[in-house]
Amino acid sequence: MEPGRHRGASMRQKRSYGRVLLVSVLVGCLEVALTTVVVLLYVRTQPPPDTPPDWGRIAAALVPLTGIVAVVAFLLSLLFVLPAVALSDLLGRRVGERAAWCCVPLLVAALLAPPVWAFASYNDARTRPVLLFWAAATASLSAGARIARLRGEGLTRRVARWGGALVAGTGLFGTLGLVTGVLPPYEPPVIGPAALAGAWVDHTGNTLTFTADGRVTASGVAVHSPGDTSGSTPPGCSGTGTWTYEPGRDPWSQRVRLDVPGCDWPEWGVGGTGREPRIHQSVGGPGSRELYQLRKATSGWPR
Structure with a gap:
């Protein structure tokens, strides 16, 4: 070269x-x-x-x-x-x-x-x-x-x-x-009445306690009004009443209805995962997508 x-x-x-x-x-x-x-x-x-x-x-x-x-x-x-x-x-x-x-x-x-x-x-x-x-x-x-x-x-x-x-x-x-559906999108777990029995806790420690015989005890659980936001402080409600579970036509339409005197809650939806199920209510106006959620309590919870 x-x-x-x-x-x-x-x-x-x-x-x-x-x-x-x-x-x-x-x-x-x-x-x-x-x-x-x-x-x-x-x-x-x-x-x-x-x-x-x-x-x-x-x-x-x-x-x-x-x-x-x-x-x-x-x-x-x-x-x-x-x-x-x-x-x-x-x-x-x-x-x-x-x-x-x-x-x-x-x-x-x-x-x-x-x-x-x-x-x-x-x-x-x-x-x-x-x-x-x-x-x-x-x-x-x-x-x-x-x-x-x-x-x-x-x-x-x-x-x-x-x-x-x-x-x-x-x-x-x-x-x-x-x-x-190849990559499965999120959908709520199907909980059923048996999974509801036990204590459900919100982010501040207020509880709903369900029993297998259809009774429920509320302790300070928030009652949201239309227009509330996640930053507001709604009044809490306590009392004893009954509950029913409605499976709906699919996981998204599951509902939990509570009848507790003095506590005017709409029906609760189901969310979370199979390992950590939740029940929730919408907060704010239509389309806000903010949720007030209670998680199923386990040993050592809440932290």
């Missing part, structure tokens, strides 16, 4: 650390986007919270949050990914590119170890969460470092294209899974 051509080939092979930084930041942002999609899909398989999320406010917060994510991804890439790639390049000259590529996670883990363990020691953090965080951070940053080490024209465009397709595809197929 002619000397001029050899020098040209060497220059073409010279790594652009600016591109490494850009690709690593892009991978970090795509990882956050993918995690967000997965979390949103997972939420659809779980019981609704007492207070529903304000999706409009969440969407509005995503705009500035995107910039924050990009800044954090840039700093992490600058502090950990870029040094790991540079060290792997030095290592590659001795052991070869393939071995150096395989060693990237070890280099990232080594670079992360001092700040992670310093933070953990200063805050007296428990060992297991620290190890899990260290492993997760290593895996996340190693993905960016390994992808950023790849050579070839148009790497940034390919990462953006395929990464965006992965995020969009996850959201699309996850939504299809929820619609078709």
Whole structure:
């Protein structure tokens, strides 16, 4: 090979650390986007919270949050990914590119170890969460470092294209899974009369105690009026009366009716999970989706 051509080939092979930084930041942002999609899909398989999320406010917060994510991804890439790639390049000259590529996670883990363990020691953090965080951070940053080490024209465009397709595809197929039932959406447990027997406790310790013979005793259970919100303090009601369970046509239409003199409660719906069933009432006006919930008490509950 002619000397001029050899020098040209060497220059073409010279790594652009600016591109490494850009690709690593892009991978970090795509990882956050993918995690967000997965979390949103997972939420659809779980019981609704007492207070529903304000999706409009969440969407509005995503705009500035995107910039924050990009800044954090840039700093992490600058502090950990870029040094790991540079060290792997030095290592590659001795052991070869393939071995150096395989060693990237070890280099990232080594670079992360001092700040992670310093933070953990200063805050007296428990060992297991620290190890899990260290492993997760290593895996996340190693993905960016390994992808950023790849050579070839148009790497940034390919990462953006395929990464965006992965995020969009996850959201699309996850939504299809929820619609078709492949990914089971949340539905309340079918509790039945036998499961109702026992004590049910709200977030402040007030109780409804059901007995198998159809009797119920209330102790300070809230009676909400139309227009109440989760932040209001409704009056409590105590007394003894009767209860009936109506199975309804499906899990969503189960109802528990209470007849306690002086306590004007509408019918109670059923929610929660099979391991932690709940009965609830809607709080506020129509469409508010806020819930006042009582959980089935178990040994050691409430905490």
